[in-house]
Amino acid sequence: MPKINFLIFILLISIAFSRAPAADKLQPINVVAATPDLADLARTAGGDKVNVISLTKGAQDLHSIEPRPSMVMLVKRADLLIRIGMDLDLWMQSLIDASRNSKVMFGGPGYLDASANISKLEVPAGKVEASMGDIHIYGNPHYWLDPENSKIIIEAIVKKLCRLRPEFCEYFKTNQKDFNQKLDSANKRWKETLKPFAGSEIVTYHNSWPYFAKRFGFKLAGFIESKPGIPPAPAHIISLEDTMKKNKIKVILVEPYLDINTVKRIAADTGATALVLPPSVGAVHGVNSYIGLFDYNVDKIAEILKK
């Protein structure tokens, strides 16, 4: 098949000598982030030197995002792509593969997996299979819900931005320092607010809150889901309600997009309160920043636990 051989030959010649053109230093850095939380941190780090887009909204379940062809164009134009990683954003891979943007492919100068330096919780040992539910094999991926992890994330973002625009590196590092100071001050406030409730047991719908619980001293007493991603079986609900009544558990955390009716029924049976908490920036009205997310969540939990 000489025609096909020739076509392949021409294509491979092109691969060998094609590289991404150098970024235009006058244009802002185009940043595409998997989530609004990563987008907010990128905006904070980059200031007016970045254009940041999030591929998802805060009220979406990251486990079930459907990639769209129009998202390919956003990834194509990106100088920096920030992933959540830990298999929570597998849907992004088809977009990256279709984008033809080698800058943001694995190993490229614009590829950032924000989980890279995070101390991961609940990393499974031994064999992992579907009988355990929807287990993430690299550990629990909801790490951005520990505010201290945002320091690690923003440091990684600044490192990448400095590589892309070394002339603005000091500016990015100043932004990082400002953010860390604001975070430390907010952290003190949050810890003071939740200190009286340290050691309290809480129940959550999905196992999204272990990093948050560990940071603020809560104990996760159980989950509405029988296993991760598996809807609750009646026997499991009965057992969970028994635990909640016995231990006088006051609150059930549930994301805005999950089944609130089941949570309300369990809350009514046990005397607890169903508390809808945003897991991401923008998931509820008024939560417009990463620090704002914790301001909201900490105040809401404290309000319930005070009762």
Add this chain to the structure above:
Amino acid sequence: MKIRILIVINLFLVFLVNFLFAQEESGATPLPGMRGTPANTPDISVIGDIRSRFSQRQSDPDRNKIFVKEIEIAMQGYLYPEVRSDVFFAFDREIDGTVNTELEEAYVTFLKLYGGINGKAGKMLVDFGKLNKLHPELWLFVERPPVLSGFFGDHGLNASGADIAYLLPLPFFLQASAGLWNAEPPAAGEFGLSGEFRSARLWSSFPINDTSELEIGASGAGGTVPDFPVSRDDVSLAGADITYKLWPATYARFIFQGEFLQLTRQIAAGEIKRNGFYGYAGYKFDRYWDAGARYDWAENALPLKEQKSGVSLIITDRLTEVTRARLQVSYNIESMNYEGFLQFIFGIGPHSHALR
């Protein structure tokens, strides 16, 4: 021979040049297909399709039986950050009960060539229309629409060759692809392109707003079909497709998808034109349930014209991303027969597909 040596030299250059520019990503989550053991094994997965068929036609050999329609074994992995390979073996049960073992697809994808171009080489489902490239476990219904099985055969338009796809430098998604292929002759009694043929496709997608997107496509193919016992007929295919998706809530989705195909065939007696289309509308209520309906109308590709049309109602329960149970009831208008399918698709392992 010289061409093959040049190809090998180029492959070496590819890896050398990209290696020099590659950055280490320590601590980052490995990509699907790069997460193997020290032996660097690919992602291996199994997809199974078990069916039961209920039919009013007493002569239907699969009537009221449970059978394994297909087992697909996939081995997928990255050869390099910008090069991946996908291999799919299939054990596929034909209507007469025989089980064929075939290499369904085996191809290498070069994710970035020059500019906005990527390329694939190997054996694969040809980029024609919306449904042809999709594996059956990704369909929203049990069986291939009659227009596609009538014009492509029961296994779809599948051939060996290469294609390139170019993402045009526009503010919206518009991809142009073209391929050169060589297909095996179709199975006895089936119609399908064989020998050398060409294909092309234009695929565009527009976000209408934050919660909806419209895709449109146009496809073409030209080649020959065997006209037993001695001749080959020139055939050209043209297709148009449309997909509209609306996501009104986190887990909800409305989809409308339709394809129209026209086949032109030069036979000994002259030229024949045949048309066909399908339209599917479905709604996903939540994480687990969706329901839909499909209308089919198709003429056959043979000199003696026949027409098939029908309506199908489908309901699906998704247990996981890949595992699902489905009930489909279809009514064939010409024969005035009902048939029903119960289907169970299961998946073991990390199965992934490109954006389609």
